[in-house]
Amino acid sequence: MEFVTYEVEGLTGIITINRPNALNALNSQVLEELDEILTHIDTSLVRALILTGDGEKSFVAGADIGEMKTFTKKEGETFGKKGNDLFHRLETFPLPIIAAVNGFALGGGCELCLSCDIRICSENAVFGQPEAGLGITPGFGGTQRLARIIGPGMAKQMIYTARNIKAEEAYRIGLVNAIYPQKELLLEAKKMAKGIADNAPIAVRNCKKAINDGLQVDMDQAVMIEEKLFGDCFETQDQKEGMGAFLEKRKERNFIM
Numbered sequence: 001m002e003f004v005t006y007e008v009e010g011l012t013g014i015i016t017i018n019r020p021n022a023l024n025a026l027n028s029q030v031l032e033e034l035d036e037i038l039t040h041i042d043t044s045l046v047r048a049l050i051l052t053g054d055g056e057k058s059f060v061a062g063a064d065i066g067e068m069k070t071f072t073k074k075e076g077e078t079f080g081k082k083g084n085d086l087f088h089r090l091e092t093f094p095l096p097i098i099a100a101v102n103g104f105a106l107g108g109g110c111e112l113c114l115s116c117d118i119r120i121c122s123e124n125a126v127f128g129q130p131e132a133g134l135g136i137t138p139g140f141g142g143t144q145r146l147a148r149i150i151g152p153g154m155a156k157q158m159i160y161t162a163r164n165i166k167a168e169e170a171y172r173i174g175l176v177n178a179i180y181p182q183k184e185l186l187l188e189a190k191k192m193a194k195g196i197a198d199n200a201p202i203a204v205r206n207c208k209k210a211i212n213d214g215l216q217v218d219m220d221q222a223v224m225i226e227e228k229l230f231g232d233c234f235e236t237q238d239q240k241e242g243m244g245a246f247l248e249k250r251k252e253r254n255f256i257m
């Protein structure tokens, strides 16, 4: 792969976008490489993923403007579909994904972190949806996910004004869960991933599915989704182990898949 790397540390998989000449912007090749990596992740060996950008300046500075400039309507739709399919895959991937936003997260870069489960960022992070200033709408789900995460009022303000916001503001409006000094960001992401990996993997997976699927439907249906996934846990060895450990006052829990 030219622009994306994948490494495993313990039970955590770390995906890094590395396209320094373009501040890690997403061209078709980056999107394809990310997709390819997801295909090859062994979900029985890792329990959480971290997605980050290489360097100390940029997470992802958007979709590649150079590539998009000459798009026809059809090419725009094809590129949009490629990104949307990938982001949907990330959103529904059977492992929690932490976006460690290490700098610019603009346009498609902001949308990329929105498709992850959890966002934390460095102090120099900058978020924004500059598309309206480029004559387009967000095209990788930004109008939908941003509104769901920070609420329609704030999302509309960010998208209509195309104004970038800094880490502090992103934290205040709930776009990120925490801000860390650049040097500590990846370490903190790894600590969080370990905290997730210490828990029962099928239960965590079911939690992700319950939250995501439940947000698509009304409350009555959402609760039914949770009921089903809750019930499914009682068929797992992890449920016996987790509850057994509590009752036996054992700290160590030996969760399997």
Ligand code: CO8
Residues within 6 Å of the ligand: 021, 022, 023, 025, 061, 062, 063, 064, 065, 066, 076, 077, 079, 080, 081, 083, 104, 106, 107, 108, 109, 130, 131, 134, 137, 138, 139, 140
């Ligand atoms: N695409 C391509 N190249 C980029 C991008 C990008 N999004 N961002 C930066 N680069 C390149 C620059 O062109 C420059 O290249 P070169 O050295 O060859 O001139 C290099 O990266 C470094 O960038 P700068 O010199 O501009 O660095 P600065 O520190 O001065 O500025 C900024 C950093 C503020 C991040 C600035 O680069 C910038 O504004 N970038 C563009 C940000 C942006 O508008 N992103 C949104 C793009 S649109 C989008 O993402 C739509 C998503 C949905 C697509 C759906 C399709 C259907």
